[in-house]
Amino acid sequence: MSAMLVFYPDIKLVHISAAMSSGTLFALRALALMAGMRWPRLAAVRYLSYTIDTVLLTAAMMLLTLLPSALFANGWLWTKLAFLVAYVGLGMAAFRRGRNARARAVLVTAAALCFLQIYGIARTHHPLGWLLWLDG
Ligand code: HEM
The missing domain is CATH 4.10.280 (MYOD Basic-Helix-Loop-Helix Domain, subunit B)
Known part of the structure; x- marks a missing residue:
């Protein structure tokens, strides 16, 4: 068990927050696109979505290395x-x-x-x- 385990609650919070942001942004963009709006395709919006997903995956990888493999x-x-x-x-x-x-x-x-x-x-x-x- 790693000493990093003290950060587990924080990393998990980051992971879940990023996951919820990712899903919310996806839903908003998809609904807006279906309503014929154009902002969902803006570069800034796409980069925001890539950034959120990178945070999401990074936190996921940290959780993965932190937790005992029996959990999986x-x-x-x-x-x-x-x-x-x-x-x-x-x-x-x-x-x-x-x-x-x-x-x-x-x-x-x-x-x-x-x-x-x-x-x-x-x-x-x-x-x-x-x-x-x-x-x-
Ligand atoms: C849309 C993508 C994702 C969503 C919505 C999501 C959601 C969640 C949620 C809600 C939890 C907390 C579970 C709980 O303790 O009750 C969690 C934990 C976790 N997720 Fe994700 N996740 C996503 C992607 C990923 C990916 C890609 C990975 C791994 C490569 C991953 C690995 C983990 C791990 C290791 C935990 C810790 C489990 C625990 O602490 O018990 N997640 N995720």
């Missing part, structure tokens, strides 16, 4: 990462130019569901995340 034994973190890749990919696809409105809405919804599942997996420390509820 059931594979929840790898499932979370897989959903993260899907979230980013669907989000990028949703923002592509020239999409029709319906396809964009489907992609945004799919990305949002991935985000919710990431959150569920993080909270439950289980690969099924929110789906655990279906299990009773």
Whole structure:
């Protein structure tokens, strides 16, 4: 166990704050884009989003090195990462130019569901995340 563990609560707070900012900004940009607004594509907005995601991932890596590996034994973190890749990919696809409105809405919804599942997996420390509820 590392001495860095004293910083665990702070790093976790940074990670969660960045995660919530990332999801909120994505939702706002997606809704604005679907409403025909143009600011979601501004360079400043994109850089803000890259910055938040870099903070998010950096804090995630720090948590990963800090915590005992037994915490990840059931594979929840790898499932979370897989959903993260899907979230980013669907989000990028949703923002592509020239999409029709319906396809964009489907992609945004799919990305949002991935985000919710990431959150569920993080909270439950289980690969099924929110789906655990279906299990009773
Ligand atoms: C959209 C992306 C993400 C969201 C919404 C998110 C959300 C969260 C939340 C809410 C927690 C706190 C869980 C709790 O203790 O109740 C958490 C913890 C954690 N996350 Fe993330 N996360 C994201 C991305 C990542 C990524 C990419 C990684 C790893 C590469 C990661 C690794 C971790 C680790 C190691 C913890 C600590 C678990 C614990 O302290 O019990 N997260 N995340």
